[in-house]
Amino acid sequence: MSVKYPFNIVRFERLPSTNNQLKSLRKDQAIPEFTVVITCAQTAGKGQAGNSWESEPGKNLTFSLLLKPTYIEIQNQFVISKAVALGIIDVFMNFSQDFSIKWPNDIYYRNQKIGGILIENAISRNIITESIVGIGLNINQEVFTSDAPNPVSLKNITGTDIELNNLLEQVVNAILKYLEKIKTLNSDSLNRQYLNNLYRKEGFHPYKDANGEFMARITGINEYGHLELETSHGDKRSYAFKEVEFVIS
Template structure:
């Protein structure tokens, strides 16, 4: 399988409903280049698997979506995207602490607590991808969680330190 280099182009928005929805609507006619990333300070309607929502305190966490056009990956191998994104996320988090693991197909845990959720929405064209939008909520600096989510945790809660959110996004795109 061939590999290709992707140039990432970040767009920062103060407030948005859902970064995945924003990319879907912005790319209706394939107007956006591959590697477009949208991240925001406040995500009002972050989405997860099976209609779940993602709690994210404003200005505290990394909520973003990434547009890929992985035409070189056969449609029947679409789980590769989950593997790549999950492994990259754990690799970045391991720079700050240990104990991270993947709960396939879309969650990142620290011990028995969830630190990140991933939502990948694919559009297929025959036997190949037309596009994939990869959304992620990654708990970085949030100190307290108030939703009914059973086991959230943030990097701050793990290490007692605050982090520059955009720096972690840059590390992810490496």
């Protein structure tokens, strides 16, 4: 039987950003860990490095989750991203086995993007005192009008509408389950689970860095969350966020 974790949901009809709203709430008052801020319409959703996130009002899940992971040291912060992505994948696997995690924190269906994660950490004395985890998941939206190259939704995949509140509860509970596992699992075990669910986990594929395109295979994710690749010529390379691009035709 699956464990259900207590979490508090704060709903808004319309917001520029759930991450910013959650940061504003916790400045004004003490709010408990696992508070969720969710909106039907997010007008200025953010992705990594300032990218925007398109979401049709009332069709998708756009929310932020407050964590207080004081048991995680700053050098291990990428473990939060692993837990969040694995929680989402666990739920989405109920719809199809073709979901994966595109490093560092996108959720993919085959070669199309269905979700993104933006994590903002507050740090004190080498400890993560607070994490605000912003999540955008394409659920019932059928048509995408932005210049995003490869969006897809659960309805595009399944052909049916998904009940959003029930799915939100499933996703948050799955994430919190993995956060609990961080306290008991060794890092090798969690890293294996993450690697087993990675997009392009097998074989050589095209990538692009500052020097141009090349073929490489994924060999791992290091302790800092960097992507480790081996090129078709046998060169070993390590990349931080935004230093390398997946070339997707």
